[in-house]
Amino acid sequence: MDSWTEFYQGCRVLITGGLGFLGSNLAIRLVEMGADVTILDGLLEGMGGNWFNIQPIRDRVEVFVAPLSDEKTAEAASKNQDLIFNIAMQPSHLISMERPLYDIETNVVSQVRFLESLRRVNPRARVVYVGSRAQFGRVDRLPISEETPLNPRDVYAVSKQAVEWYHLQYQTICGLRVTSLRLGNTYGPRHQMHHAQYGVQNYLIRLAMEDQEIVVYGDGRQWRELIYIDDTVDALLRLGAMDRCVGEIYCIGAKERVRFVELVQAIIRTCGSGRYRHEPWPKDREAIEVGDVITDDTKLRTHTGWSPTVSLEEGLRRTVAFYQEHRGHYW
Numbered sequence: 164m165d166s167w168t169e170f171y172q173g174c175r176v177l178i179t180g181g182l183g184f185l186g187s188n189l190a191i192r193l194v195e196m197g198a199d200v201t202i203l204d205g206l207l208e209g210m211g212g213n214w215f216n217i218q219p220i221r222d223r224v225e226v227f228v229a230p231l232s233d234e235k236t237a238e239a240a241s242k243n244q245d246l247i248f249n250i251a252m253q254p255s256h257l258i259s260m261e262r263p264l265y266d267i268e269t270n271v272v273s274q275v276r277f278l279e280s281l282r283r284v285n286p287r288a289r290v291v292y293v294g295s296r297a298q299f300g301r302v303d304r305l306p307i308s309e310e311t312p313l314n315p316r317d318v319y320a321v322s323k324q325a326v327e328w329y330h331l332q333y334q335t336i337c338g339l340r341v342t343s344l345r346l347g348n349t350y351g352p353r354h355q356m357h358h359a360q361y362g363v364q365n366y367l368i369r370l371a372m373e374d375q376e377i378v379v380y381g382d383g384r385q386w387r388e389l390i391y392i393d394d395t396v397d398a399l400l401r402l403g404a405m406d407r408c409v410g411e412i413y414c415i416g417a418k419e420r421v422r423f424v425e426l427v428q429a430i431i432r433t434c435g436s437g438r439y440r441h442e443p444w445p446k447d448r449e450a451i452e453v454g455d456v457i458t459d460d461t462k463l464r465t466h467t468g469w470s471p472t473v474s475l476e477e478g479l480r481r482t483v484a485f486y487q488e489h490r491g492h493y494w
Contacts, residue, residue, distance in 0.1 A: 175243060190202060234280050253269040301316060301453050378441075379424050
């Protein structure tokens with residue numbers, strides 16, 4: 164057993180957004196490691212919260228159903244927690260542009276209310292905030308690292324950056340011990356499969372499984388980094404356990420880099436069905452397209468010993484197998 168894993172035995176952990184894709188996979192792993200897990204999730208429509216996601220551990224976790232802005236519930240869920248993984252946010256880039264005030268209310272105001280809840284009942288909690296690679300937007304120079312200037316291209320990315328700054332500010336205000344991970348494209352089991360508003364790579368798997376046509380905008384030659392969910396969870400767990408990571412911001416890369424059209428081809432190959440065609444970029448999507456994604460995650464690897472282990476081929480195989488078995492809970 165790695166020394167950092169011992170941290171989680173008996174550790175009291177709160178996961179906001181814990182019924183969603185990332186939160187539920189994290190919760191399952193934490194329970195397996197011996198943590199005492201609490202989930203706070205608003206089950207907002209279309210966000211991916213799903214009771215089936217925690218089916219393997221349903222009787223071993225406490226769940227509060229309420230938005231982050233419900234301060235009374237947030238305080239009850241947060242009190243006496245050793246560690247908080249703060250994941251809950253509205254994740255759609257397009258919705259943020261169509262309904263910016265909704266995005267700000269859901270993603271910024273609710274998060275500040277949550278931080279105020281922590282300030283009142285658990286002011287020195289250890290918090291791992293899940294940010295986004297989108298905070299960098301389109302960059303002038305690759306690879307992306309923690310030193311890359313921020314250039315968010317949509318309201319969602321602005322919100323994610325603002326909330327990261329708020330978290331770091333609360334270190335000064337009340338002593339929260341914060342780490343931020345600017346997460347890239349993560350795929351795998353337990354992701355919502357009803358729409359492509361976020362996590363498009365997961366929705367493409369549904370299209371291929373249903374033998375539908377996938378649209379590739381432009382030539383599809385932009386580089387992408389796809390991180391399998393187990394590798395993302397492993398990174399988060401290391402960040403939460405290691406004192407060295409307090410007050411730090413991290414980028415995360417992937418085991419492999421692939422052009423978007425090659426990802427689509429790999430999905431079709433794994434599913435054994437589906438097809439694709441090219442179309443010109445729609446203006447709304449082109450406006451928020453970030454271009455190539457190439458990340459230097461040396462800092463994360465050096466500070467935590469993390470490295471991704473799941474290849475794209477293996478990750479897609481596991482993901483397709485999961486949805487073949489459980490599609491009734493996600494379609």
